[in-house]
Amino acid sequence: MTGVFSLLPEGRPGLLEPLLSGAWLSGSGEDLPRYLAAGGYAPLPEPGRLLDRIAAAGLRGRGGAGFPAAVKLRAVRDAPGLPVVVANGEEGEPGSVKDRWLLRHRPHAVLDGLRLVAAMTGAGHGCVYLSDAPAERAVRRSLAERPTELRIDVVRTEHTYVAGEETAVVRRIDGGPALPTAKPPRPFESGVGGAPTLVANVETLARIALTHARPEAAEAVAGAHLVTLSGTNREGPTVGGGAALAEVPVGTHLKVLADLCGHGGADSVLLGGLFGGLHGAGWPDLPLDHDRLSAAGGALGCGALYFLHPEDCPVAVATEATAYLAAQSARQCGVCVSGTRALAGTLTDVARGAADAGTSDKLHRWSRGLPGRGACGLLDAAARVVGTLLAHFPDRVDGHRNAACPACAGPAPEDGRRFTVPVP
Amino acid sequence: MKLLLDATRCQGYGLCQEPAPELIDLDEWGYAQPRGTTVPEGGEEAAAAAVAACPNSALRLVK
Numbered sequence: 001m002t003g004v005f006s007l008l009p010e011g012r013p014g015l016l017e018p019l020l021s022g023a024w025l026s027g028s029g030e031d032l033p034r035y036l037a038a039g040g041y042a043p044l045p046e047p048g049r050l051l052d053r054i055a056a057a058g059l060r061g062r063g064g065a066g067f068p069a070a071v072k073l074r075a076v077r078d079a080p081g082l083p084v085v086v087a088n089g090e091e092g093e094p095g096s097v098k099d100r101w102l103l104r105h106r107p108h109a110v111l112d113g114l115r116l117v118a119a120m121t122g123a124g125h126g127c128v129y130l131s132d133a134p135a136e137r138a139v140r141r142s143l144a145e146r147p148t149e150l151r152i153d154v155v156r157t158e159h160t161y162v163a164g165e166e167t168a169v170v171r172r173i174d175g176g177p178a179l180p181t182a183k184p185p186r187p188f189e190s191g192v193g194g195a196p197t198l199v200a201n202v203e204t205l206a207r208i209a210l211t212h213a214r215p216e217a218a219e220a221v222a223g224a225h226l227v228t229l230s231g232t233n234r235e236g237p238t239v240g241g242g243a244a245l246a247e248v249p250v251g252t253h254l255k256v257l258a259d260l261c262g263h264g265g266a267d268s269v270l271l272g273g274l275f276g277g278l279h280g281a282g283w284p285d286l287p288l289d290h291d292r293l294s295a296a297g298g299a300l301g302c303g304a305l306y307f308l309h310p311e312d313c314p315v316a317v318a319t320e321a322t323a324y325l326a327a328q329s330a331r332q333c334g335v336c337v338s339g340t341r342a343l344a345g346t347l348t349d350v351a352r353g354a355a356d357a358g359t360s361d362k363l364h365r366w367s368r369g370l371p372g373r374g375a376c377g378l379l380d381a382a383a384r385v386v387g388t389l390l391a392h393f394p395d396r397v398d399g400h401r402n403a404a405c406p407a408c409a410g411p412a413p414e415d416g417r418r419f420t421v422p423v424p
Numbered sequence: 425m426k427l428l429l430d431a432t433r434c435q436g437y438g439l440c441q442e443p444a445p446e447l448i449d450l451d452e453w454g455y456a457q458p459r460g461t462t463v464p465e466g467g468e469e470a471a472a473a474a475v476a477a478c479p480n481s482a483l484r485l486v487k
Contacts, residue, residue: 180432181432182428182429182430182431182433184428332431332432333431333432333434334431334434334435334436334453334455335431335434335451335453335455335457336431338453338455339453369451369457373431373455373457374431375430375431375432
């Protein structure tokens with residue numbers, strides 16, 4: 001069970017509103033008449049004004065990198081050629097559910113956002129890119145229910161860690177495998193069929209649609225995040241079984257989020273899905289904010305947080321995370337194949353108490369030297385998990401040399417099961 | 425001028441490093457690791473030789 005919560009102040013428009021009020025959802029789809037009555041699919045006579053509003057509100061992309069949405073929109077609009085716009089709903093982080101939830105339950109908000117970014121960039125063609133079967137059904141039903149003036153294709157992909165990376169998205173839509181390519185060029189320069197391409201996360205698109213429907217609330221809409229919260233499942237009265245999808249204001253302290261999903265006893269956290277590293281002392285007072293978490297050596301990423309309890313072993317969590325990433329490597333970059341294998345293998349040695357004096361030096365060297373060397377961010381994620389483990393939990397790491405750790409017994413699963421959250 | 429590596433193409437032949445040891449390191453697995461993307465002044469010839477040396481066209485120079 002995954003619970004659904006909103007921490008937005010009363011009256012502030014949010015993306016979870018229909019579910020929480022129980023008012024808008026009919027069956028498993030989004031109720032079109034209610035969406036229209038709330039300002040959905042309103043005409044857009046002046047696309048430039050909406051773009052200015054998005055820029056002024058400071059909306060940042062929700063796929064993970066947090067890049068300013070207006071900058072990306074303008075880059076695609078101003079590039080030579082007829083642009084293509086893509087709603088990216090392929091959610092590769094196992095600990096995140098928000099994108100699949102939005103496509104399943106708010107498909108009209110996502111499609112509305114897609115036709116708005118097409119208008120703002122002058123695109124002639126749109127795609128919805130996804131792997132989740134219920135999401136695909138909801139999107140197709142919504143497209144049939146209210147055809148848009150924009151030609152929109154639905155492109156199905158595999159569900160892998162890298163399939164939602166922007167160059168993998170372009171490659172798959174062009175008929176290839178969903179694997180990243182080297183950058184430059186980035187999709188805004190040369191994307192689908194060589195055209196300038198906007199690859200936008202589905203939450204970003206839904207926020208753009210909400211901004212258009214509620215222009216007076218643009219800043220509040222840009223200043224809220226969908227987050228997926230989870231932690232080690234254990235028996236006890238945890239809300240929603242210990243996992244939650246929540247909409248929260250930027251700046252919310254991480255401690256509040258831990259309490260919200262029944263992990264108030266947590267003593268550390270893994271940020272950004274698997275991308276933002278492990279954080280110990282001081283984490284409860286960190287605010288949910290791209291820049292502040294980056295300054296703390298972490299990353300907000302897609303907004304997925306995994307809470308660890310005192311009886312959890314951060315070495316075990318790091319070993320499982322790197323083992324999963326090694327298994328999910330696209331196996332295109334030699335340095336990623338060798339680097340993730342080395343990280344996961346060496347952490348396994350640490351976990352088993354088989355580390356020697358040189359082990360920490362090796363891990364330190366890799367965690368500093370490997371980021372930025374692969375075609376996508378997977379290797380960076382693995383390096384950050386290891387770097388933050390060494391930086392924030394040196395005693396826990398060292399402790400494995402002296403005494404067997406029960407949490408680290410047995411091989412680390414490679415399927416990411418610990419981090420996987422069911423879509424509510 | 426920039427020296428760019430396509431990591432998906434680098435097979436670890438290591439031939440790029442010979443003509444450009446000041447520009448490219450090889451990591452412990454043999455994969456190329458350019459020291460920076462911007463080619464320092466006077467390094468253009470070595471960079472071009474490194475590009476030409478790669479059997480898999482993993483390196484390229486862009487202005």
